Amino acid sequence: MDIFISWSGDISKIVAEALKDFLETVLQATKPWVSSIDLASGDRWNEEISKKLSDSKYGIICLTKYNINAPWILFEAGALAKSVDKKTYVCPYLVDFDSSELKPPLSLFHARKADMEGTLQLIKDINFILEKNYHDSHLKDKTLEKLFKNMWPAFESTINNLPNIESEEVPKRDLEDMVKEILEITRSIDSPETKGVISLAKKVDEIEDNLSWIESDKDSLEGRVDDLEGLKGRVDDLEGLKGRVDDLEGLEGRVDSLEDRVPKTIGKDLKFLERKVEKIEDDLTVLEGRVEY
Numbered sequence: 001m002d003i004f005i006s007w008s009g010d011i012s013k014i015v016a017e018a019l020k021d022f023l024e025t026v027l028q029a030t031k032p033w034v035s036s037i038d039l040a041s042g043d044r045w046n047e048e049i050s051k052k053l054s055d056s057k058y059g060i061i062c063l064t065k066y067n068i069n070a071p072w073i074l075f076e077a078g079a080l081a082k083s084v085d086k087k088t089y090v091c092p093y094l095v096d097f098d099s100s101e102l103k104p105p106l107s108l109f110h111a112r113k114a115d116m117e118g119t120l121q122l123i124k125d126i127n128f129i130l131e132k133n134y135h136d137s138h139l140k141d142k143t144l145e146k147l148f149k150n151m152w153p154a155f156e157s158t159i160n161n162l163p164n165i166e167s168e169e170v171p172k173r174d175l176e177d178m179v180k181e182i183l184e185i186t187r188s189i190d191s192p193e194t195k196g197v198i199s200l201a202k203k204v205d206e207i208e209d210n211l212s213w214i215e216s217d218k219d220s221l222e223g224r225v226d227d228l229e230g231l232k233g234r235v236d237d238l239e240g241l242k243g244r245v246d247d248l249e250g251l252e253g254r255v256d257s258l259e260d261r262v263p264k265t266i267g268k269d270l271k272f273l274e275r276k277v278e279k280i281e282d283d284l285t286v287l288e289g290r291v292e293y
Contacts, residue, residue, distance in 0.1 A: 001130060001137070003032045004056035004080060008070040011162050012062040015095050015114065018158040019060065026123055026147045029130055029137035030058075053079040057133070058126060059090045063106070065097045077106060089129065091122060095159070114159055120148055 007016035059080035092111040131138035
């Protein structure tokens with residue numbers, strides 16, 4: 001995969017050349033291109049650079065606080081972003097300042113810091129694109145991290161020992177250049193690629209808003225779950241009461257049965273006693289007759 005590494009100024013050039021070697025060693029499926037190394041003597045540099053800008057699938061812009069407004073940096077960043085191929089990616093690589101200091105149009109791209117964490121993430125970003133578009137060319141995560149750790153100290157040494165040019169004045173952009181850049185960005189908004197990015201960005205914002213709402217309403221949702229659990233317990237209690245009501249209805253049936261049986265039993269006993277009394281009376285009558293005889 002072709003990777004275009006953009007630079008402007010001495011510090012940016014050193015970083016670009018070191019990054020080219022680093023990428024070629026860690027991700028051997030990539031073909032990083034740096035004009036200071038890969039542009040042959042006698043080449044028509046403007047045509048060669050334009051061709052590489054068009055062919056590259058990934059662009060890395062080595063930025064310092066001294067070249068952040070350099071016209072050549074902005075030209076190459078714009079050329080990469082406006083590539084006809086919608087699968088071209090652009091990443092500002094921040095050498096000596098933070099992303100919070102990045103201004104448009106470069107702030108429109110997702111930047112990585114030139115430290116261990118940021119550089120590893122940059123390598124993983126490129127490896128992900130290799131996996132997505134070139135299938136077997138990517139490295140497994142463990143292999144990638146092992147290679148990165150082995151090669152990082154030498155690259156880190158280059159970053160930490162960059163020449164001191166603090167006396168140089170940070171360049172400022174001309175107002176006319178900024179107006180032209182704004183016009184270019186405005187015109188590019190009508191392109192299908194830009195509209196796709198804007199649509200995706202809106203969807204991401206909607207998802208983030210929904211996640212924020214869910215997070216903010218988490219306590220309320222948990223309270224409602226607790227209420228539902230309480231209602232479930234009350235339903236279980238009602239089921240128990242229903243069982244007790246069924247038991248009482250069964251007892252009522254048994255009482256009715258007893259009431260039906262009691263009168264009948266007493267009536268039979270009274271008739272039995274009446275027959276006994278009659279028999280006793282008959283026996284007394286017989287005895288009285290025998291006594292008189």
